[in-house]
Amino acid sequence: MDKVCAVFGGSRGIGRAVARLMAQRGYRLAIVARNLQGARAAAGDLGGDHLAFSCDVSKEHDVQRTFEEIEKTLGHVNFLVNAAGINRDSLLVRTNTEDMLSQLHTNLLGSMLTCKAAVKTMIKQQRGSIVNVGSIIGWKGNAGQSVYSATKGGLVGFSRALAKEVARKEIRVNVVAPGFVHTDMTKDLKEEHLKKSIPLGRFGEPEDVARAVVFLLESPYVTGHVLVVDGGLQLAM
């Protein structure tokens, strides 16, 4: 049976590295992002018959339509990675409601919507594996990131509860919680200063996180777990 994996946020950064690793391991990929050109470029780089889809995870009808298209073209989704995410860093008193909602809708509601759509088909298949990409900030907190922290902390509660709901159907749900990783999201950070607080002395690469995501996707006896991939940053926070 085909192994079909949908990677939301697969066009760039961590999601793209996950897609690369999964393609090497024989999965058929659905690369999903808002920007179809970006998703197509990422899917094209993989070689083989992987497909790109445009979808805004914060919009329910978009998510439903995308799952229908994936099923029609690639088949049942049995692996799901939620790596679509945004940040709008600022102190809470300076954060407008629009920025609060866009983070909540993309990072938290978006993963709920994709999980709901995926779990419906996974239940019929009596198997499936989901990895949601959280953040160490969701556990430790960080000044200037209160709303982002809330979305990532919420994702852990959501994932653990869902893991309990679907375990009897042979569906597993786990979270990877990265620290600082070299992607577009972190390109404006002061790396030289920040890396002094990371015990392993460097930012992570998307591939470092991708290895952990694939480990969780493929580990048959692990569910409800939060795997921290942060170079030891949490030890110092």
Ligand SMILES: NC(=O)c1ccc[n+]([C@@H]2O[C@H](COP(=O)([O-])OP(=O)(O)OC[C@H]3O[C@@H](n4cnc5c(N)ncnc54)[C@H](OP(=O)(O)O)[C@@H]3O)[C@@H](O)[C@H]2O)c1
């Ligand atoms: N980089 C880090 O240091 C770090 C640390 C901890 C956690 N994380 C988390 O890891 C995940 C991936 O982050 P990254 O650093 O790889 O970010 P990135 O390089 O900015 O990539 C973000 C991806 O998400 C997609 N995306 C954003 N909003 C979307 C939406 N509404 N609907 C569908 N796709 C959307 C983007 O494509 P489009 O723009 O085309 O939609 C892109 O593919 C995020 O959840 C982030 O919070 C990152």
